[in-house]
Amino acid sequence: xxxxxxxxxxxxxxxxxxxxxxxxxxxxxxxxxxxxxxxxxxxxxxxxxxxxxxxxxxxxxxxxxxxxxxxxxxxxxxxxxxxxxxxxxxxxxxxxxxxxxxxxxxxxxxxxxxxxxxxxxxxxxxx
Numbered sequence: 587x588x589x590x591x592x593x594x595x596x597x598x599x600x601x602x603x604x605x606x607x608x609x610x611x612x613x614x615x616x617x618x619x620x621x622x623x624x625x626x627x628x629x630x631x632x633x634x635x636x637x638x639x640x641x642x643x644x645x646x647x648x649x650x651x652x653x654x655x656x657x658x659x660x661x662x663x664x665x666x667x668x669x670x671x672x673x674x675x676x677x678x679x680x681x682x683x684x685x686x687x688x689x690x691x692x693x694x695x696x697x698x699x700x701x702x703x704x705x706x707x708x709x710x711x712x713x
Contacts, residue, residue, distance in 0.1 A: 589617035594637030603632040603644070607651055623651035656681030 591598050600617040609624035617635070628650045636642045656678065663674040678685040 587619040589619070589633060589635070591617075591635045591637070591643065594635075594641055594643075595639050597638055599636045601634045601636075603634050605629040605631040605649075610651075623653060626650075626652045654680030 589600060597615065598617065600612055600614050602612050606612065607623045607625075607627055607629055610619060610621040612619050628648070631647045631649055632644060633647060634642055634644045657680050658676055658678055660676045664672070666672050676687065678687070
């Protein structure tokens with residue numbers, strides 16, 4: 587998002603007086619708002635611009651920031667073969683990192699990837 591000013595004497599200096607969510611930055615010389623919000627939120631940005639002669643203008647702009655939806659991306663597991671190591675991974679995207687995967691409520695991990703590793707049991711021992 588780029589803010590612009592009409593009138594006044596360049597160069598302009600931009601600032602946000604209140605409401606800038608974490609993860610976003612405003613370039614004071616260009617008026618470009620960039621970055622990725624660290625969490626979804628609604629806010630009112632109080633934007634101020636000053637020109638080279640010291641004249642200022644302020645405007646309040648209501649905005650809503652979202653993050654990409656949390657998703658678990660996976661590929662189908664590879665075939666498991668008796669006596670051969672098995673490796674299969676899941677990855678999370680979107681949402682707000684860091685991610686936690688859990689196999690059971692008490693086994694949460696801070697890793698962004700979950701690996702299932704082991705050797706499958708022979709068919710006679712499978713449940």
